[in-house]
Amino acid sequence: QKEVEQNSGPLSVPEGAIASLNCTYSDRGSQSFFWYRQYSGKSPELIMFIYSNGDKEDGRFTAQLNKASQYVSLLIRDSQPSDSATYLCAVRVGDMRFGAGTRLTVKP
Amino acid sequence: DADVTQTPRNRITKTGKRIMLECSQTKGHDRMYWYRQDPGLGLRLIYYSFDVKDINKGEISDGYSVSRQAQAKFSLSLESAIPNQTALYFCATSVNRAVEQFFGPGTRLTVL
Numbered sequence: 195q196k197e198v199e200q201n202s203g204p205l206s207v208p209e210g211a212i213a214s215l216n217c218t219y220s221d222r223g224s225q226s227f228f229w230y231r232q233y234s235g236k237s238p239e240l241i242m243f244i245y246s247n248g249d250k251e252d253g254r255f256t257a258q259l260n261k262a263s264q265y266v267s268l269l270i271r272d273s274q275p276s277d278s279a280t281y282l283c284a285v286r287v288g289d290m291r292f293g294a295g296t297r298l299t300v301k302p
Numbered sequence: 303d304a305d306v307t308q309t310p311r312n313r314i315t316k317t318g319k320r321i322m323l324e325c326s327q328t329k330g331h332d333r334m335y336w337y338r339q340d341p342g343l344g345l346r347l348i349y350y351s352f353d354v355k356d357i358n359k360g361e362i363s364d365g366y367s368v369s370r371q372a373q374a375k376f377s378l379s380l381e382s383a384i385p386n387q388t389a390l391y392f393c394a395t396s397v398n399r400a401v402e403q404f405f406g407p408g409t410r411l412t413v414l
Contacts, residue, residue: 202342228402237392237405238345282344289360290335290403294344 197221198285200293209302213270217283217293220264227259227266228284232295238282242268273300305329306406308393314412321380323409325393333396334376335403336360336368338389345392351376383413 200217207213215229226245230238242257244250244266250257256269266285270277278300283293306327315321325334336348347360349368357368365387369377380387390410394403 198344237408239405240402243402284345289347289350291347291361292337292345294342 196293197287197291198283198293200281200283200296202294203297204299205296206299206301207273209273209275209300211273211300213273213277213298213300215268215270215281215283215296215298216265217267217285218265219283219285219287219291221285221287222261222264224261224264224285224287226286227257228286228290229255229257229266229268230282230284230292232280232282234279241281270298273298275300275302306393306395306404308391308406308409310409311407312410314414315383316414317384319383319413321383321411323378323380323391323393323411325376325378325406327374327393327395327404327406329395329404330373331395331397331404332373333398334370335394335396336366336376336378337392337394338362338387339392339408340389348378380411380413383411385413387411388413 198219229242232238244257244259254271258267280295280297282295309324335350337345351370367379393406396403
């Protein structure tokens with residue numbers, strides 16, 4: 195079992211819709227959780243981080259963490275074509291461990 | 303702007319050659335990391351360093367070595383490159399391990 199798992203996608207949503215990206219992790223000792231966005235051919239950049247159970251909102255983005263179920267999700271409201279990218283979930287278990295990423299396409 | 307830079311940005315080499323990838327940062331961060339990215343596998347940690355005197359192996363260190371020449375410089379070497387080391391390589395930095403990592407632009411390495 196991979197330490198951090200994500201659906202590879204591609205996930206396709208229409209412009210203006212909510213995109214929901216999910217991530218599960220295997221180590222219950224994981225302490226902090228990150229969502230990175232990576233455009234094709236570019237480096238990852240941080241969108242959100244979350245440490246505590248519950249929701250954390252930042253503009254159109256909401257990160258949700260459920261440590262009991264070992265999952266973390268990212269919701270993107272009012273999706274825009276510029277949100278089309280690969281989204282990487284990362285979990286700190288000592289080192290940072292990354293999922294393989296979910297490719298999101300937002301269609302105009 | 304404080305930044306993370308990598309050289310070269312692209313490199314094509316032949317099996318058996320020694321290759322060095324370089325990373326420099328002006329962020330003043332102590333922690334530096336080398337990752338490789340392969341399609342479907344995500345980012346995997348090769349080596350990391352918490353300061354000049356501290357080097358640690360990551361998830362996939364075999365076939366690689368590193369050198370931390372200064373706080374701002376962290377180099378990755380492939381002693382004898384092989385085709386399955388063809389990948390996109392990223393350097394990253396962080397203030398400490400609890401917070402986000404900042405990534406360089408990446409080096410695309412092709413081993414023929």
